[in-house]
Amino acid sequence: MKPAPFNYIKPSSIGDALAALGEHPEAVLLAGGQSLLPMLNMRLVAPSHVIDIGALPAMNEVSIADGWLRMGALLRHCDLAASPTVAEAAPLLQAAARHIGHPAIRNRGTIGGSLALADPAAELPACLLALGGRLVIEGLDGERVVEAAAFFTGTFETALRRDEILRAVEVPVLAPKYRSEFHELARRLGDYALVGLAAHGQIDNGGVHDLRLAFFAVGDKPALAVAAARSLEGKSLSEANIAAAVALLADDIHPIGQPGYGERTKLHHCGVLVKRALSRMAA
Amino acid sequence: MEPMIDIQTSVNGANLSARVPARQTLVDFLRYHLELTGSHVGCEHGSCGACTIRLDGDIVRGCLVLAAQADGAAVETIEGLSDSGELADLQATFHARNALQCGYCTPGMLLTAQALLADNPAPSREEIRAYISGNYCRCTGYQAIVDAIESVAAARRGVIS
Numbered sequence: 001m002k003p004a005p006f007n008y009i010k011p012s013s014i015g016d017a018l019a020a021l022g023e024h025p026e027a028v029l030l031a032g033g034q035s036l037l038p039m040l041n042m043r044l045v046a047p048s049h050v051i052d053i054g055a056l057p058a059m060n061e062v063s064i065a066d067g068w069l070r071m072g073a074l075l076r077h078c079d080l081a082a083s084p085t086v087a088e089a090a091p092l093l094q095a096a097a098r099h100i101g102h103p104a105i106r107n108r109g110t111i112g113g114s115l116a117l118a119d120p121a122a123e124l125p126a127c128l129l130a131l132g133g134r135l136v137i138e139g140l141d142g143e144r145v146v147e148a149a150a151f152f153t154g155t156f157e158t159a160l161r162r163d164e165i166l167r168a169v170e171v172p173v174l175a176p177k178y179r180s181e182f183h184e185l186a187r188r189l190g191d192y193a194l195v196g197l198a199a200h201g202q203i204d205n206g207g208v209h210d211l212r213l214a215f216f217a218v219g220d221k222p223a224l225a226v227a228a229a230r231s232l233e234g235k236s237l238s239e240a241n242i243a244a245a246v247a248l249l250a251d252d253i254h255p256i257g258q259p260g261y262g263e264r265t266k267l268h269h270c271g272v273l274v275k276r277a278l279s280r281m282a283a
Numbered sequence: 284m285e286p287m288i289d290i291q292t293s294v295n296g297a298n299l300s301a302r303v304p305a306r307q308t309l310v311d312f313l314r315y316h317l318e319l320t321g322s323h324v325g326c327e328h329g330s331c332g333a334c335t336i337r338l339d340g341d342i343v344r345g346c347l348v349l350a351a352q353a354d355g356a357a358v359e360t361i362e363g364l365s366d367s368g369e370l371a372d373l374q375a376t377f378h379a380r381n382a383l384q385c386g387y388c389t390p391g392m393l394l395t396a397q398a399l400l401a402d403n404p405a406p407s408r409e410e411i412r413a414y415i416s417g418n419y420c421r422c423t424g425y426q427a428i429v430d431a432i433e434s435v436a437a438a439r440r441g442v443i444s
Contacts, residue, residue: 001327007286008305008351030349037308037347038328050305052352078341102417103398105329107341108348189416 003040010052014165017053018140021163024049029165031074034101034109035117054110059167064089068170070136073112077101080111089173092131092180092200096123099182102190112166115151118158118221121193123184125152126216129224130180130198133171139164152221178202178210181277185269193217195255195266197273203281207234213277215270218255225252228274237282245278246271290354294319295363303350310334310345312353313360321361321390325419332418335391336360342398361390370397373435382431384422392418396432404440408433 009027011017021027027049030036039045053059059074062085069089071080080086081097100106100114100123114124115135127133128148135146137160151159160166174180184196195218201211211232213225228248235241255266286305291298294317303312308327313319313336325331327346334345337359364370370393376382383389392415399406399414406414411429420428 002308002311003306005285005304005306008288008349010351010354030352033349033352034329034344034347037344037349040306041308041327041346050349052349054352101329102332103414104332104335104342104344104395104417105347107338108343189413191416 001041001043004043004046006040006047007049008052009049010055012056014053014056014059014138014167017051017056017165018138018163020049020051021165022140024051025162027051029053029116031113031116032076032108032110033113034105035113035119053165059112060110062086064173067173069173070168070170071111072168073110073115073166075111077106077109077111077114078103081106090131090171090180091174092127092182092198093124093171095180095182096127096198099123099184099186099190099193099196105190111169115169116158116160116166118152118154118156120155120220120222121196121217123182123193123196123198123216126196126198126214126222127182128169128171129222130200130212130214131171132212133169135160135166136168136170137164138167143167145170149224155220157221175202177204179281181281183273183276185273194261195269195273197270197277199274199277199281201229201281203237206236208232208237208278208281209234213274215253215273218253218266218270220256223253225249225270225274227251232278237278239279242275242278246274249274288351288354290351292353292355293357295359295366301350305349305351307350308346309338309348309350309353309358310336312350313345313358316350319360319362321365323387323390325387330417330419331388332391332395332415333388335394335418337364337394342394361393364394364397370394372438373397373431376431376435376438377428380427380431380434382423382427383420388418388420388422392420392428396428396435399432400436400439404436406432406436 028047030052059072133148181199185194198214202209211229228245257263323333325333336345
């Protein structure tokens with residue numbers, strides 16, 4: 001299908017973009033467009049105005065300051081995957097990037113677009129949760145910072161207000177002895193995740209510490225398996241310890257099934273991903 | 284009133300100005316306005332890859348870019364890349380290996396294969412499959428396409444296969 005008619009605005013500064021957002025209550029923001037264009041084409045959305053922020057200056061930069069890796073919201077997935085700075089400071093994000101769509105999608109799609117959309121099956125929201133990241137949001141009355149744990153509130157729902165723009169994303173720079181694993185099940189590479197896991201933790205003195213297991217495509221938003229992760233605190237990642245943690249997943253994660261892919265299968269797959277991730281982390 | 288946007292863009296090396304509907308996708312602009320019908324329209328939501336074109340050197344989905352977003356950009360299509368000879372060996376090998384049947388996916392497949400070989404001159408069969416995972420072919424079962432890409436990669440490296 002073709003989109004319904006809309007007006008197209010291309011502001012030259014974030015201030016102009018915010019003003020346009022304020023002026024047009026039925027407007028949507030266009031960054032890379034790799035989710036918005038399908039939604040427009042299928043007429044799932046029919047905005048009065050499309051505000052194209054894709055070419056705004058200085059919003060796709062990668063930098064490190066005060067122990068935080070900062071990435072502009074307009075950083076494309078292909079640039080995330082190729083950035084040596086990201087590879088060193090947040091290898092989890094780089095591992096996740098190759099699962100986001102296909103090469104032609106990653107050449108246009110942006111990290112900010114993916115995070116602001118908050119698709120429950122998206123990779124990056126879970127990564128941010130696992131890493132303890134935060135989101136830098138710009139509004140007409142200035143900037144505010146929201147922790148990832150408070151940002152994702154539901155299916156396509158976030159703490160972003162409709163007159164605000166996500167400006168940048170920050171995650172702590174990889175600390176000594178921390179390791180990350182990213183695992184996703186999909187029917188074909190790049191397709192929507194059936195279920196996925198972003199794992200992050202410290203391996204020290206033969207034990208795991210500060211482990212975070214963030215699942216996506218299990219419910220309306222990314223979810224941390226708190227009990228399973230806590231059960232492993234200070235312990236070795238032996239087969240028995242991992243199996244005991246997997247047994248706790250049913251307390252942590254309450255997957256929403258879909259036709260042909262029920263809750264129990266999904267929960268079983270969550271356990272499979274935990275085993276894969278932790279056995280690799282231990283190696 | 285259909286909102287219209289003025290754009291200036293380069294298509295296959297030729298600079299042009301056009302007034303386009305704000306809602307028109309780039310692939311529809313190429314097909315309807317410029318009559319470049321080599322880029323195909325399959326699913327119109329980014330799943331099939333039949334509309335793959337190049338925008339400022341990167342392969343993209345022609346159905347997931349607005350024509351308005353191509354203002355100031357360089358667009359390349361199968362027509363331009365075919366005329367320039369850039370894809371000649373891929374085209375000949377797809378033909379020789381029966382890597383197409385109906386041909387609907389072929390322009391997108393060729394552009395994607397070319398992007399892969401630019402990134403990775405010696406891809407494994409697994410890497411070829413991963414890279415073309417966003418391009419649907421409903422005829423060949425992919426085996427012959429992977430064969431063709433593998434064989435062109437080897438030939439470009441000077442390896443006889």
